[in-house]
Amino acid sequence: MPRLSADERREQLAEAAIRVMIRDGVARTTTRAVVTEAGVPLGAFHYCFRSKEELFQTVIERIMERNLPPGDLAPPEGATPFEAVRAILRAYWEQVRARPAEHLVTYEVTQYALRSPGLADLARRQYRHYLDVNAAHLEAMGRAAGLAWTVELPVLARHGLGVLDGLTLTWLIDRDDAQALAALDEYARYLASVAVPLPAAGRPGGAGVSGPRRGSASP
Structure with a gap:
Protein backbone atom coordinates (compact mmCIF):
# COMPACT_ATOMS: atom_id res chain seq x y z
CA MET A 1 0.00 0.00 0.00
CA PRO A 2 1.54 3.36 -0.99
CA ARG A 3 2.24 5.78 1.82
CA LEU A 4 -0.13 8.73 1.61
CA SER A 5 -0.30 11.92 3.64
CA ALA A 6 -3.24 12.38 6.00
CA ASP A 7 -4.88 14.79 3.54
CA GLU A 8 -4.42 12.36 0.64
CA ARG A 9 -5.86 9.52 2.72
CA ARG A 10 -8.86 11.68 3.69
CA GLU A 11 -9.42 12.43 0.01
CA GLN A 12 -9.19 8.73 -0.83
CA LEU A 13 -11.72 7.79 1.83
CA ALA A 14 -14.11 10.61 0.91
CA GLU A 15 -14.10 9.55 -2.74
CA ALA A 16 -14.64 5.93 -1.70
CA ALA A 17 -17.58 7.03 0.48
CA ILE A 18 -19.16 8.87 -2.45
CA ARG A 19 -18.93 5.73 -4.59
CA VAL A 20 -20.48 3.60 -1.85
CA MET A 21 -23.28 6.13 -1.28
CA ILE A 22 -24.09 6.23 -4.99
CA ARG A 23 -24.07 2.44 -5.26
CA ASP A 24 -25.69 1.39 -1.96
CA GLY A 25 -27.41 4.49 -0.59
CA VAL A 26 -26.44 6.70 2.34
CA ALA A 27 -28.19 4.64 5.02
CA ARG A 28 -26.14 1.56 4.08
CA THR A 29 -22.81 3.40 3.97
CA THR A 30 -20.82 2.04 6.90
CA THR A 31 -17.23 2.77 7.81
CA ARG A 32 -16.35 -0.84 6.95
CA ALA A 33 -17.94 -0.48 3.51
CA VAL A 34 -15.95 2.70 2.91
CA VAL A 35 -12.56 1.26 3.89
CA THR A 36 -13.27 -1.88 1.85
CA GLU A 37 -14.06 0.29 -1.17
CA ALA A 38 -10.88 2.30 -0.59
CA GLY A 39 -8.79 -0.83 -0.03
CA VAL A 40 -7.39 0.35 3.31
CA PRO A 41 -7.56 -1.05 6.88
CA LEU A 42 -10.23 0.14 9.28
CA GLY A 43 -7.59 1.92 11.34
CA ALA A 44 -6.97 4.30 8.43
CA PHE A 45 -10.51 5.63 8.80
CA HIS A 46 -10.09 6.43 12.49
CA TYR A 47 -6.74 8.06 11.75
CA CYS A 48 -8.36 10.45 9.24
CA PHE A 49 -11.85 11.05 10.65
CA ARG A 50 -13.11 11.44 14.19
CA SER A 51 -16.53 10.10 13.26
CA LYS A 52 -18.81 8.98 10.45
CA GLU A 53 -20.47 12.40 10.76
CA GLU A 54 -17.19 14.13 9.91
CA LEU A 55 -16.80 11.87 6.86
CA PHE A 56 -20.30 12.81 5.68
CA GLN A 57 -19.51 16.52 6.09
CA THR A 58 -16.36 16.06 4.00
CA VAL A 59 -18.37 14.24 1.32
CA ILE A 60 -20.81 17.16 1.13
CA GLU A 61 -17.98 19.65 0.74
Whole structure:
Protein backbone atom coordinates (compact mmCIF):
# COMPACT_ATOMS: atom_id res chain seq x y z
CA MET A 1 0.00 0.00 0.00
CA PRO A 2 1.54 3.36 -0.99
CA ARG A 3 2.24 5.78 1.82
CA LEU A 4 -0.13 8.73 1.61
CA SER A 5 -0.30 11.92 3.64
CA ALA A 6 -3.24 12.38 6.00
CA ASP A 7 -4.88 14.79 3.54
CA GLU A 8 -4.42 12.36 0.64
CA ARG A 9 -5.86 9.52 2.72
CA ARG A 10 -8.86 11.68 3.69
CA GLU A 11 -9.42 12.43 0.01
CA GLN A 12 -9.19 8.73 -0.83
CA LEU A 13 -11.72 7.79 1.83
CA ALA A 14 -14.11 10.61 0.91
CA GLU A 15 -14.10 9.55 -2.74
CA ALA A 16 -14.64 5.93 -1.70
CA ALA A 17 -17.58 7.03 0.48
CA ILE A 18 -19.16 8.87 -2.45
CA ARG A 19 -18.93 5.73 -4.59
CA VAL A 20 -20.48 3.60 -1.85
CA MET A 21 -23.28 6.13 -1.28
CA ILE A 22 -24.09 6.23 -4.99
CA ARG A 23 -24.07 2.44 -5.26
CA ASP A 24 -25.69 1.39 -1.96
CA GLY A 25 -27.41 4.49 -0.59
CA VAL A 26 -26.44 6.70 2.34
CA ALA A 27 -28.19 4.64 5.02
CA ARG A 28 -26.14 1.56 4.08
CA THR A 29 -22.81 3.40 3.97
CA THR A 30 -20.82 2.04 6.90
CA THR A 31 -17.23 2.77 7.81
CA ARG A 32 -16.35 -0.84 6.95
CA ALA A 33 -17.94 -0.48 3.51
CA VAL A 34 -15.95 2.70 2.91
CA VAL A 35 -12.56 1.26 3.89
CA THR A 36 -13.27 -1.88 1.85
CA GLU A 37 -14.06 0.29 -1.17
CA ALA A 38 -10.88 2.30 -0.59
CA GLY A 39 -8.79 -0.83 -0.03
CA VAL A 40 -7.39 0.35 3.31
CA PRO A 41 -7.56 -1.05 6.88
CA LEU A 42 -10.23 0.14 9.28
CA GLY A 43 -7.59 1.92 11.34
CA ALA A 44 -6.97 4.30 8.43
CA PHE A 45 -10.51 5.63 8.80
CA HIS A 46 -10.09 6.43 12.49
CA TYR A 47 -6.74 8.06 11.75
CA CYS A 48 -8.36 10.45 9.24
CA PHE A 49 -11.85 11.05 10.65
CA ARG A 50 -13.11 11.44 14.19
CA SER A 51 -16.53 10.10 13.26
CA LYS A 52 -18.81 8.98 10.45
CA GLU A 53 -20.47 12.40 10.76
CA GLU A 54 -17.19 14.13 9.91
CA LEU A 55 -16.80 11.87 6.86
CA PHE A 56 -20.30 12.81 5.68
CA GLN A 57 -19.51 16.52 6.09
CA THR A 58 -16.36 16.06 4.00
CA VAL A 59 -18.37 14.24 1.32
CA ILE A 60 -20.81 17.16 1.13
CA GLU A 61 -17.98 19.65 0.74
CA ARG A 62 -16.28 17.55 -1.96
CA ILE A 63 -19.46 17.31 -4.00
CA MET A 64 -20.14 21.03 -3.65
CA GLU A 65 -16.59 21.96 -4.69
CA ARG A 66 -16.65 20.11 -7.97
CA ASN A 67 -20.10 21.37 -8.90
CA LEU A 68 -19.08 25.02 -8.88
CA PRO A 69 -18.80 26.75 -12.28
CA PRO A 70 -15.36 26.75 -13.91
CA GLY A 71 -12.95 29.19 -12.26
CA ASP A 72 -12.06 30.97 -15.51
CA LEU A 73 -15.65 31.69 -16.58
CA ALA A 74 -16.37 35.23 -17.76
CA PRO A 75 -19.62 36.58 -19.27
CA PRO A 76 -19.67 37.33 -23.01
CA GLU A 77 -18.24 40.71 -24.00
CA GLY A 78 -20.95 43.38 -24.00
CA ALA A 79 -23.50 41.09 -22.32
CA THR A 80 -26.49 42.62 -20.58
CA PRO A 81 -26.81 41.93 -16.83
CA PHE A 82 -29.36 39.21 -17.61
CA GLU A 83 -27.14 37.60 -20.25
CA ALA A 84 -24.11 37.73 -17.96
CA VAL A 85 -25.91 36.14 -15.02
CA ARG A 86 -27.60 33.55 -17.24
CA ALA A 87 -24.25 32.46 -18.71
CA ILE A 88 -22.80 31.90 -15.25
CA LEU A 89 -25.87 30.07 -13.95
CA ARG A 90 -25.98 27.82 -17.00
CA ALA A 91 -22.34 26.88 -16.44
CA TYR A 92 -23.32 25.86 -12.90
CA TRP A 93 -26.25 23.87 -14.26
CA GLU A 94 -24.00 21.91 -16.60
CA GLN A 95 -22.17 20.69 -13.50
CA VAL A 96 -25.48 19.51 -12.04
CA ARG A 97 -26.40 17.65 -15.23
CA ALA A 98 -22.96 16.03 -15.39
CA ARG A 99 -23.19 14.42 -11.91
CA PRO A 100 -26.82 13.68 -11.01
CA ALA A 101 -25.94 10.72 -8.77
CA GLU A 102 -23.75 12.91 -6.56
CA HIS A 103 -26.53 15.47 -6.13
CA LEU A 104 -28.94 12.71 -5.18
CA VAL A 105 -26.46 11.68 -2.47
CA THR A 106 -26.57 15.18 -0.93
CA TYR A 107 -30.35 15.00 -0.53
CA GLU A 108 -30.05 11.53 0.95
CA VAL A 109 -27.48 12.77 3.46
CA THR A 110 -29.87 15.52 4.61
CA GLN A 111 -32.79 13.13 5.12
CA TYR A 112 -30.59 10.52 6.80
CA ALA A 113 -29.16 13.09 9.21
CA LEU A 114 -32.55 14.53 10.12
CA ARG A 115 -33.92 11.06 10.88
CA SER A 116 -30.91 9.77 12.82
CA PRO A 117 -30.57 10.56 16.54
CA GLY A 118 -27.52 12.68 17.16
CA LEU A 119 -26.96 13.63 13.50
CA ALA A 120 -29.38 16.54 13.11
CA ASP A 121 -26.51 19.01 13.45
CA LEU A 122 -24.94 17.48 10.33
CA ALA A 123 -27.91 18.69 8.26
CA ARG A 124 -27.66 22.15 9.83
CA ARG A 125 -23.94 22.35 9.06
CA GLN A 126 -24.60 21.07 5.54
CA TYR A 127 -27.00 23.92 4.80
CA ARG A 128 -24.88 26.53 6.56
CA HIS A 129 -22.09 25.47 4.23
CA TYR A 130 -24.43 25.76 1.24
CA LEU A 131 -25.44 29.27 2.31
CA ASP A 132 -21.81 30.33 2.70
CA VAL A 133 -20.89 28.91 -0.70
CA ASN A 134 -23.91 30.59 -2.33
CA ALA A 135 -22.99 33.93 -0.80
CA ALA A 136 -19.37 33.63 -1.95
CA HIS A 137 -20.46 32.61 -5.43
CA LEU A 138 -22.91 35.52 -5.70
CA GLU A 139 -20.10 37.88 -4.77
CA ALA A 140 -17.86 36.34 -7.44
CA MET A 141 -20.68 36.40 -9.98
CA GLY A 142 -21.31 40.08 -9.31
CA ARG A 143 -17.63 40.95 -9.73
CA ALA A 144 -17.35 38.97 -12.97
CA ALA A 145 -20.51 40.52 -14.42
CA GLY A 146 -19.66 44.03 -13.16
CA LEU A 147 -22.73 44.11 -10.94
CA ALA A 148 -23.58 44.97 -7.33
CA TRP A 149 -26.59 43.42 -5.59
CA THR A 150 -29.28 45.67 -4.11
CA VAL A 151 -30.52 42.90 -1.79
CA GLU A 152 -28.55 42.04 1.35
CA LEU A 153 -26.20 39.17 0.52
CA PRO A 154 -27.37 36.76 3.27
CA VAL A 155 -30.98 37.18 2.10
CA LEU A 156 -30.03 36.79 -1.56
CA ALA A 157 -27.96 33.69 -0.77
CA ARG A 158 -30.87 32.07 1.10
CA HIS A 159 -33.26 32.91 -1.72
CA GLY A 160 -30.86 31.49 -4.30
CA LEU A 161 -30.28 28.33 -2.29
CA GLY A 162 -34.04 27.74 -2.14
CA VAL A 163 -34.38 28.23 -5.89
CA LEU A 164 -31.40 26.11 -6.95
CA ASP A 165 -32.02 23.39 -4.35
CA GLY A 166 -35.65 23.01 -5.42
CA LEU A 167 -34.81 23.21 -9.10
CA THR A 168 -32.13 20.53 -8.77
CA LEU A 169 -34.40 18.16 -6.85
CA THR A 170 -37.24 18.63 -9.35
CA TRP A 171 -34.87 17.92 -12.23
CA LEU A 172 -33.55 14.79 -10.50
CA ILE A 173 -37.14 13.55 -10.42
CA ASP A 174 -38.37 14.41 -13.93
CA ARG A 175 -35.12 15.10 -15.91
CA ASP A 176 -36.97 17.78 -17.90
CA ASP A 177 -34.05 19.78 -19.28
CA ALA A 178 -36.15 22.33 -21.15
CA GLN A 179 -38.24 23.26 -18.13
CA ALA A 180 -35.19 23.31 -15.86
CA LEU A 181 -33.40 25.78 -18.13
CA ALA A 182 -36.53 27.92 -18.46
CA ALA A 183 -36.80 28.10 -14.66
CA LEU A 184 -33.09 28.84 -14.36
CA ASP A 185 -33.49 31.72 -16.82
CA GLU A 186 -36.29 33.13 -14.66
CA TYR A 187 -33.92 33.12 -11.71
CA ALA A 188 -31.35 34.92 -13.87
CA ARG A 189 -33.97 37.57 -14.69
CA TYR A 190 -34.67 38.01 -11.00
CA LEU A 191 -30.98 38.46 -10.19
CA ALA A 192 -30.59 40.97 -13.02
CA SER A 193 -33.55 42.89 -11.59
CA VAL A 194 -31.84 43.29 -8.20
CA ALA A 195 -28.46 44.29 -9.62
CA VAL A 196 -26.90 47.64 -10.52
CA PRO A 197 -23.72 48.24 -12.50
CA LEU A 198 -20.55 48.50 -10.46
CA PRO A 199 -18.64 51.77 -10.81
CA ALA A 200 -15.87 51.41 -13.38
CA ALA A 201 -13.24 51.59 -10.62
CA GLY A 202 -14.75 48.56 -8.90
CA ARG A 203 -14.73 46.27 -11.92
CA PRO A 204 -11.96 43.68 -12.19
CA GLY A 205 -10.08 43.74 -15.45
CA GLY A 206 -11.06 40.61 -17.33
CA ALA A 207 -11.71 38.62 -14.17
CA GLY A 208 -13.72 35.45 -14.48
CA VAL A 209 -15.90 33.84 -11.88
CA SER A 210 -13.90 32.12 -9.20
CA GLY A 211 -15.90 29.95 -6.83
CA PRO A 212 -14.80 29.58 -3.22
CA ARG A 213 -12.11 27.03 -2.48
CA ARG A 214 -12.09 24.51 0.32
CA GLY A 215 -11.98 26.24 3.68
CA SER A 216 -12.93 29.69 2.35
CA ALA A 217 -16.66 29.31 2.73
CA SER A 218 -17.18 26.40 5.09
CA PRO A 219 -18.04 27.15 8.73
